[in-house]
Amino acid sequence: METATKSENTDALQGAQPLVLGLPPVRYRLLVVAVIAQTATILITWPLWQVRDMPVHMPLIDLPQIPFGWWMLATLVLVLVRPQMGLAVHAASLLVAFVFDQYRTQPQFIANTVLMLATVENVGVVIVRWFLASLWLWAGTHKLLSPDWFSFGSWYMVKSLHVNPEDFQMLFAYGVSLGEIAVGLLAIFRPRWAAIPCVMMHVGIVIFLSPLFYSHNESVMPWNLATAVIGSWVMWNAPSIRPQFRWEWVVAVLLLVYPAGFYLGLVDHGIASVLYSNHLPEGMITTKEDATKITGWGDLHVPFPNERRLLTLYFQRSSQPGDKLHLSEPRPWLGDKYYVLNNEGGLVEQTREQFVQGSDDEVFGMEVESRRIRFLLARAGVKMLRRDEQTTIYAVEIPPERYRPELLEMLAGLPNLEQINLAGCEVTDDDLMRLPLLPKLVGIGLANTPVTNDAIETLLKQPQMMVIEYQQSNMTLDAILEFEKQRPVD
Structure with missing residues (x-):
């Protein structure tokens, strides 16, 4: 016969104590912690659970909206009164709420x-x-695999600690990601x-996200505090180092492996610990x-x-016929997508050329800019201009003293560029061959x-290039x- 798990033995030893609604006192108190955390999270995000006009609901099945x-x-009150039944009802209700609006996932x-x-x-x-082993292991792994984490992601976090990011960014970036992986490995091999x-x-995360430092995403603070309390109890009471039963092996392997499906587009990032x-x-x-x-964010x-x-x-x-969507995808094997909305409200996929050119019935599509490229160009001293605070970057100027040929390749991350100023730079004909195709570049x-x-032969490859300022060049x-x-005439 299978031996009892350590948690079952613990509960048996507590059997002499009066149970609280069918649970040992310690476990009931921990349940209260989890319920308080979920209650606080729902209250912080209260408008998310109501019927609203904007941002629009995103139902899995188009149903009349109701408040949740x-x-x-x-x-959650039922969870406290009838724990097993209440948890089942709460979990089922959460899934139904997701069906009505996937914004809640x-x-x-x-x-x-x-x-x-x-x-x-x-x-x-x-x-x-x-579950926690997978959470920690993959949270760190996703960071190690993300160039965005090692650029602007960790930079602004370090800056919020009131220290010089130049000195501590890489230490912080590697320390956080490897630290999460280390805790995940401990949960696997030495819980x-x-x-x-x-x-x-998790207490450190709450302090870091507080107004004292990063001042960001207060809705995850209750979860982190609950994980600090319940997670440590779970690890301390883990029945054994290795899975003891076949079902536990299945659970362990499944939870440790499935987040990799994120990179194939098979698993949502919200449940893949990204x-x-x-x-x-x-x-x-x-x-238009x-x-x-x-x-x-917002409310x-x-x-x-x-x-x-x-x-x-x-x-x-949320859009009207003729509006366009650029879906930018960092996972290269999945690729970017370009869409226009037809008169029936359906998606029509377009090529990049069709997307940016537009027509009498369609707008000229704008593409997503790379936050990482913006960050790196700013760090390199490149001046970037917007027409106003909310619009995309339309012009860049590289100061001669900061010019490097590889900066031209990075401009691919600013696909809406109309103007590039390289005046006075030591740019050569070969350098210009590194300039990416920029479908809106006119000058x-x-x-x-x-x-x-x-260099003109290279510049002719830019579909909208009309103006070359060439004074005092060769x-x-x-x-x-x-x-x-050779330029097209409107």
Whole structure:
């Protein structure tokens, strides 16, 4: 016969104590912690659970919207009164709320519910042990695999600590990611050793996210505090180092492996532990009035759940025929997508050329800019101009003393550029061959540079290039006139 788990033995020893609604006192108190955390999270994000006009709901099935806030709180009261039944009702209600609006598929709501399982069911200790191991292991791994984390992501976090990011960014970036991986490995191989690091890490996250430092995403603070308390108890009471039963092996392997599906587009980042890596798809909607990046926050107090399907669904439900969506994808094997909304509200996929050119019935599509490239160019001293604070970058100027040929390649991350000023830079004909295709680029400043007429053949590859400032370069007027003849006439 299978031996009893350590948690079951612990509960048996507590049997002499009066049970609290069917649970040992310690486990009931931990359940209260999880319920308080979920209650606080729902209250912080209260408008998310109500019927609203904007941002639009994103239902899995198109149903008449109903408010869920008070019902979700009522299910948490039921959890306290009838723990097993209440947890089942709360989890089911959470899933139904997700069906009505996928904007609610935030990791903190899911994780708080999972933490309750550890306190209500004996097998919950085992399941939550592997859930947390996966969470920590993949949170660090996703950061290690993200170039955005090692650029602007960690930079601004370090800056909020009131120290010089130049001196500490890489130490912080590697320290956080490797630290999370280390705690995850401890949870796998030496769970008791992970108990104290669990407390330190999650309390530290709450302090860091507080107004004292980063002042960001208060909705995850209750979850982190609950994880510090319940997670450390789970690790300390893990029944064994290795899985003891076949079902536990299945649970362990599944939880440790499935987050890799994120990189194939098979698993949502909200349940794949993609936390603060900034390595997510993004969307830009272009209308006749303006171009707007799809974001979250505001009164909802949560980020937009940047999944490919949700970006397109949001576009369909919030836009008008002729509007366009650029879906920017950091996972190269998935690729960017370009869409226009037809008169029936359906998505029509376009090529990049069709997207940016527009027509009488369609707007000229604007593409998502790379935050990482913007950050790196700014760090390199490149001047970037916007027409106003909310618009994309339309012009850049590289100071001669900061010029490097590789900066030209990086301009691919600013796909809406119309003007580039390289005046006075030591730019050569070969350097210009590194310039990416920029479909809106109309002018380039090459005054007082070593470029020659050979550069014109390269510049002709830019579909909208019309103006070359060539004074005091090695270009000739005849070559410029020939260039202008080859340009399309509106």
